[in-house]
Ligand code: SF4
């Protein structure tokens with residue numbers, strides 16, 4: 001029995017060496033096929049991210065920080081803020097992906113990561129972005145954003161001017177109205193005085209009555 005096992009131990013390496021039988025996967029050159037539901041390193045579409053930070057707020061491990069990245073869309077993401085993920089803390093739960101309102105953050109299929117220092121596994125939007133605008137595209141979008149902002153500012157200014165003009169026109173009739181009301185005021189004041197005089201005479205009459213009763 002022992003002999004047979006010893007022969008087997010020698011024969012197996014000879015067989016694999018001569019017949020080129022694959023014993024292990026040739027990692028990292030050949031990666032194993034991952035299932036569809038595999039949650040690997042995140043992938044970010046920087047062209048559609050709106051910088052809302054919903055992903056950062058929902059993350060249970062607080063591993064997402066919003067940082068500046070210049071290859072996004074300034075029309076959609078005005079502050080140009082994109083997620084940076086600390087993989088030292090990430091547990092690949094996928095909550096950030098579920099929460100993203102524009103579905104620009106997905107779980108990728110890349111699963112390997114290595115580094116000499118802690119900061120090597122904190123991945124910036126530059127690393128995560130699988131889609132981004134070029135320098136020229138960003139410049140064009142910035143020019144478009146400036147044009148829209150200038151248009152909005154001009155429209156706001158015009159609206160404020162119109163509002164001020166309307167207010168001025170509305171003030172005139174109120175002044176006239178105020179003068180009419182002022183004229184009416186003395187009459188209104190006179191009435192209570194008359195009333196008070198009448199009440200005084202009534203008071204005097206009422207005082208006189210008990211005296212008569214008292215005499216009888
Ligand atoms: S996968 Fe989970 S732990 Fe990782 S960044 Fe997203 S929300 Fe945070």
Ligand code: SF4
Pocket residue numbers: 048049050051052053054055056081082083099100101102103104105
């Ligand atoms: S990745 Fe999604 S959730 Fe996160 S900031 Fe961008 S749009 Fe918002």
